[in-house]
Amino acid sequence: MAYQNLISEIKENILYVTINREKALNALNKDTLAELADVIEFAKKTEQVRGVILTGAGEKAFVAGADIKEFSDYNGKQGEDLAKRGQDQVFNAIENSSKPFIAAINGFALGGGLELAMACHMRIASDNAKLGLPEVTLGLIPGYGGTQRLTQLVGKGKAIEMITTANMITASEAEKIGLVNGVVPQADLISKAEEIMNVIKQRAPLAISAAIKSVVAAVKNSDGYTVEIEEFGKCFETADFKEGVTAFIEKRKANFAGK
Ligand code: HXC
Numbered sequence: 001m002a003y004q005n006l007i008s009e010i011k012e013n014i015l016y017v018t019i020n021r022e023k024a025l026n027a028l029n030k031d032t033l034a035e036l037a038d039v040i041e042f043a044k045k046t047e048q049v050r051g052v053i054l055t056g057a058g059e060k061a062f063v064a065g066a067d068i069k070e071f072s073d074y075n076g077k078q079g080e081d082l083a084k085r086g087q088d089q090v091f092n093a094i095e096n097s098s099k100p101f102i103a104a105i106n107g108f109a110l111g112g113g114l115e116l117a118m119a120c121h122m123r124i125a126s127d128n129a130k131l132g133l134p135e136v137t138l139g140l141i142p143g144y145g146g147t148q149r150l151t152q153l154v155g156k157g158k159a160i161e162m163i164t165t166a167n168m169i170t171a172s173e174a175e176k177i178g179l180v181n182g183v184v185p186q187a188d189l190i191s192k193a194e195e196i197m198n199v200i201k202q203r204a205p206l207a208i209s210a211a212i213k214s215v216v217a218a219v220k221n222s223d224g225y226t227v228e229i230e231e232f233g234k235c236f237e238t239a240d241f242k243e244g245v246t247a248f249i250e251k252r253k254a255n256f257a258g259k
Contacts, residue, residue, distance in 0.1 A: 001042060005032040007057070008039050013050040014197050015043050016190075018057050025064035026056040028086075028112050032067075037089035043099055047258070050205065051197045052097075054120060055104040056113075059186060062105040062129065063113025068138065083143035086112070091119040091145045095216055098209030100200055102193045105129045106186060110168070115144035118153060121212060123179070124193050125171040126186035131179060132168035152219040154179055204240035205258040 001008050007018040017039055019026040028036075043049045056062040071082060094101050094116075103109075103117035105125040114131050117123050125131070133142050133150065141147060142163065151159040154177045162169065171183040184192045200208060210231035235241050239259040247254035 003035045015049045015052045020057040022058040025061035027067040029067035051100040061108040065111030094119040104193045115146040118149035125180040126189045129171040130168040134166040204256045
């Protein structure tokens with residue numbers, strides 16, 4: 001796939017997506033969002049892809065937010081459209097993906113950049129990363145799901161503090177409050193994400209997708225417990241379930257086909 005603002009490649013069933021606007025600290029302009037929407041769809045429909053690792057180009061920023069220069073003259077309706085389109089096509093599309101997305105946060109993750117990382121299923125940060133939702137410094141609030149996902153991840157009190165102060169926090173503070181799953185030196189960032197993805201790759205694909213769907217349902221205003229029961233039941237209909245149980249009983253490694 002050839003993109004203007006993304007680098008994407010598949011290696012050993014992992015799709016690597018790098019947001020590549022280093023001079024603008026990988027800020028999300030319209031074209032980048034459209035390309036992200038496209039690559040998310042590609043990941044969804046490409047059987048070979050078992051998971052996605054998303055990062056930013058360079059050593060300074062994951063993503064420094066939505067491209068402020070693009071929306072500087074927007075009115076309310078245009079602002080609402082921007083948020084709605086982005087949420088539908090990118091942020092919710094990632095969260096609702098049946099394949100795991102890991103954000104490898106290699107530097108600043110601010111505003112829409114932190115929102116993008118929070119839409120992913122897991123986050124690993126490099127030790128130089130800084131995270132925050134500085135929208136109130138622009139007279140805005142987060143619009144790509146940040147008020148919801150930050151609250152879900154760190155709780156109401158800390159979310160309100162971060163959003164209303166606009167203060168950035170360090171990677172280690174982010175780990176302490178559960179905003180990131182782990183912190184590693186920048187040189188080890190991608191390999192740490194790969195380590196997690198390579199474990200997931202050994203598990204039953206349909207069970208992974210059922211698990212993600214169920215966990216995501218838990219933090220939506222839907223009855224996540226019922227979704228979990230339904231998804232749990234569906235797992236029993238899969239060949240992978242039979243293979244997994246058979247392998248256990250036969251004391252061998254399971255060989256899952258994703259069926
Ligand atoms: C557009 C951006 C940008 C952004 C950085 N740049 N962030 N361009 N949109 N969000 C550009 C700068 O204009 C500059 O380009 C270049 O990247 C380098 O940035 P500097 O500011 O010179 O770097 P530095 O001094 O090191 O400061 C780094 C920084 C700062 C602290 C990350 O750039 C910053 O505060 N950026 C804005 C962060 C922010 O407010 N994000 C939230 C955006 S609102 P030029 O060409 O000028 O040299 C948002 C809303 C989401 O995300 C919801 C939408 C629905």
